[in-house]
Amino acid sequence: MAALKTPTLKNPSLSLSSKSSLSSAFLATSPNNLRFSRFQRQPRFLIITASSASFSNKPTVLVAEKLGEAGVALLKEFANVDCSYNLSPEELCTKISLCDALIVRSGTKVNREVFESSGGRLKVVGRAGVGIDNVDLAAATEHGCLVVNAPTANTVAAAEHGIALLAAMARNVAQADASVKAGKWQRNKYVGVSLVGKTLAVLGFGKVGSEVARRAKGLGMHVIAHDPYAAADRAHAIGVELVSFDEAIATADFISLHMPLTPATSKMLNDETFAKMKKGVRIVNVARGGVIDEEALVRALDSGIVAQAALDVFTVEPPPQDSKLVQHERVTVTPHLGASTMEAQEGVAIEIAEAVVGALKGELAATAVNAPMVLTELKPYVELAEKLGRLAVQLVAGGSGVKNVKVSYATSRSPDDLDTRLLRAMITKGLIEPISSVFVNLVNADYTAKQRGLRITEERVILDGSPESPLESIQVQIANVESKFASAISESGEIKVEGRVKDGIPHLTKVGSFEVDVSLEGSIILCRQVDQPGMIGKVGSILGEENVNVSFMSVGRIAPRKQAVMAIGVDEPPSKESLKRIGEVPAIEEFVYLKL
Ligand SMILES: NC(=O)c1ccc[n+]([C@@H]2O[C@H](COP(=O)([O-])OP(=O)(O)OC[C@H]3O[C@@H](n4cnc5c(N)ncnc54)[C@H](O)[C@@H]3O)[C@@H](O)[C@H]2O)c1
Numbered sequence: 001m002a003a004l005k006t007p008t009l010k011n012p013s014l015s016l017s018s019k020s021s022l023s024s025a026f027l028a029t030s031p032n033n034l035r036f037s038r039f040q041r042q043p044r045f046l047i048i049t050a051s052s053a054s055f056s057n058k059p060t061v062l063v064a065e066k067l068g069e070a071g072v073a074l075l076k077e078f079a080n081v082d083c084s085y086n087l088s089p090e091e092l093c094t095k096i097s098l099c100d101a102l103i104v105r106s107g108t109k110v111n112r113e114v115f116e117s118s119g120g121r122l123k124v125v126g127r128a129g130v131g132i133d134n135v136d137l138a139a140a141t142e143h144g145c146l147v148v149n150a151p152t153a154n155t156v157a158a159a160e161h162g163i164a165l166l167a168a169m170a171r172n173v174a175q176a177d178a179s180v181k182a183g184k185w186q187r188n189k190y191v192g193v194s195l196v197g198k199t200l201a202v203l204g205f206g207k208v209g210s211e212v213a214r215r216a217k218g219l220g221m222h223v224i225a226h227d228p229y230a231a232a233d234r235a236h237a238i239g240v241e242l243v244s245f246d247e248a249i250a251t252a253d254f255i256s257l258h259m260p261l262t263p264a265t266s267k268m269l270n271d272e273t274f275a276k277m278k279k280g281v282r283i284v285n286v287a288r289g290g291v292i293d294e295e296a297l298v299r300a301l302d303s304g305i306v307a308q309a310a311l312d313v314f315t316v317e318p319p320p321q322d323s324k325l326v327q328h329e330r331v332t333v334t335p336h337l338g339a340s341t342m343e344a345q346e347g348v349a350i351e352i353a354e355a356v357v358g359a360l361k362g363e364l365a366a367t368a369v370n371a372p373m374v375l376t377e378l379k380p381y382v383e384l385a386e387k388l389g390r391l392a393v394q395l396v397a398g399g400s401g402v403k404n405v406k407v408s409y410a411t412s413r414s415p416d417d418l419d420t421r422l423l424r425a426m427i428t429k430g431l432i433e434p435i436s437s438v439f440v441n442l443v444n445a446d447y448t449a450k451q452r453g454l455r456i457t458e459e460r461v462i463l464d465g466s467p468e469s470p471l472e473s474i475q476v477q478i479a480n481v482e483s484k485f486a487s488a489i490s491e492s493g494e495i496k497v498e499g500r501v502k503d504g505i506p507h508l509t510k511v512g513s514f515e516v517d518v519s520l521e522g523s524i525i526l527c528r529q530v531d532q533p534g535m536i537g538k539v540g541s542i543l544g545e546e547n548v549n550v551s552f553m554s555v556g557r558i559a560p561r562k563q564a565v566m567a568i569g570v571d572e573p574p575s576k577e578s579l580k581r582i583g584e585v586p587a588i589e590e591f592v593y594l595k596l
């Protein structure tokens with residue numbers, strides 16, 4: 001067993017633990033089939049936790065935004081609580097050096113400066129809600145500060161707000177209210193549309209989306225959903241049919257958005273997709289503003305494609321006062337109120353208070369978003385594991401629910417000498433995070449996988465030879481799904497990606513049955529083509545024309561002049577136009593762009 005390296009800590013009051021609460025958390029939550037596992041062994045990574053023994057006095061918690069009473073009361077049992085709302089960024093930086101924990105909602109920017117100003121005292125940031133886009137996670141991790149959130153307590157509130165907006169929009173409630181208050185009585189102007197019998201497309205069938213679907217069914221609507229990663233049986237159980245994105249937007253009378261904001265969903269509703277919608281469609285957004293191209297929505301409203309929109313969230317919050325979208329006559333707006341019910345705020349407050357107190361006591365919360373850790377020799381393999389998970393899930397075709405994942409570790413280490421829990425957690429993170437607003441860490445990985453019906457089985461392929469490096473390769477296979485890149489399907493019918501670490505850098509070495517070799521940095525384009533001269537040059541020059549830097553290229557083929565798969569690593573994301581041109585190169589039979 002390799003020796004543990006002692007890390008340099010920026011926060012002197014943190015302690016290091018390599019077992020205790022972490023090991024028990026894993027033992028308690030591990031649902032997956034693990035062949036050859038040895039949990040008794042000490043794991044080869046270290047978790048930074050705050051030790052309760054290091055406090056001589058009560059810790060201090062700064063609550064920087066309004067938090068439910070029950071949460072504040074819970075905090076007060078354990079800590080000195082300073083509720084200071086509406087602090088300027090400068091005031092926050094000054095106060096933070098006197099605090100062990102900080103609790104915020106979406107209105108406070110917890111940036112690098114805050115962590116630097118804390119002088120090493122800040123041990124935990126609690127986000128009382130789901131989205132943590134206002135917290136600089138990298139800076140938190142570098143400063144050994146744990147970030148926790150409250151991901152479930154506001155689900156119903158968000159779903160109810162979606163339904164409230166749906167009904168209010170259909171019956172012009174906000175516009176009619178303003179008109180009556182302005183002394184008018186315009187009964188003919190505000191004739192609405194009915195919901196019963198209409199088709200609602202729920203885009204994003206996760207926690208909030210499925211609750212919206214359930215409620216809309218109760219209103220007599222015909223509900224369809226699009227979610228490339230949801231399982232059809234979960235949808236069927238509540239009478240919802242999963243359909244393709246194009247079918248959803250082309251047939252819907254109403255569209256309700258419930259996906260996370262990720263690079264893949266950013267501006268998902270744009271000029272091109274509005275053009276495919278049924279004329280007169282009505283749109284509700286309680287997810288994140290960035291999933292809609294807001295300027296394109298104004299154009300779609302003006303041209304009549306979109307009859308009405310109801311929006312709780314905006315790309316920039318608060319939106320500019322003169323925003324054409326906000327001021328549009330047929331748009332109903334609320335100021336990010338999805339989570340704002342008394343009940344949800346109490347629930348969120350309790351969830352976050354418990355997580356923050358637990359973290360201050362040295363426990364690792366299941367809702368930890370970053371779980372700062374210092375790794376030893378497994379570090380590049382951890383990166384490889386996450387990236388293989390990311391690649392594999394992006395190869396899945398829309399409509400196929402991901403349920404069965406098999407991971408194979410090729411190693412010459414004995415089972416006792418290689419603990420795969422961290423690798424499995426990182427593969428789970430890679431599989432789930434690109435498609436969800438859930439943050440996966442080594443504590444909640446198995447639990448999160450189980451909740452989503454994802455079964456991960458592991459096996460070891462024992463190799464002869466010297467066990468100097470912990471692993472030779474990792475292979476990730478997803479069974480019973482279709483792929484948007486048919487060549488990723490192996491002879492045995494699964495999506496298969498394999499990688500290994502070369503000179504400390506993770507590499508993709510196999511896709512389906514094709515051997516490739518491309519370093520897993522930046523992003524990757526995979527093309528299947530008929531093997532012939534000049535292909536690398538053709539694709540390279542399309543990318544070169546828009547200054548996209550190619551970091552790596554490799555071609556794997558069955559036999560000379562037969563089918564081949566070309567893997568191209570790119571530093572910058574190519575434009576849609578360049579990707580289209582690559583697809584149009586005659587010898588290219590299929591291609592896919594994958595973000596790492
Ligand atoms: N307005 C508010 O106050 C408020 C409150 C809570 C949540 N939210 C937002 O609501 C959204 C959903 O939250 P949740 O808790 O249900 O998250 P979730 O992770 O439970 O569900 C998200 C779903 O979106 C799916 N998805 C991912 N990519 C997709 C794509 N390209 N097309 C369609 N579906 C895709 C995922 O598979 C997942 O099932 C998030 O954006 C969250 O930030 C807003």
Ligand SMILES: O=C(O)[C@H](O)COP(=O)(O)O
Pocket residue numbers: 105106107128129130131132154336337338339340
């Ligand atoms: O991410 C969330 O939980 C919601 O968008 C709510 O944010 P809020 O706590 O600022 O209301």
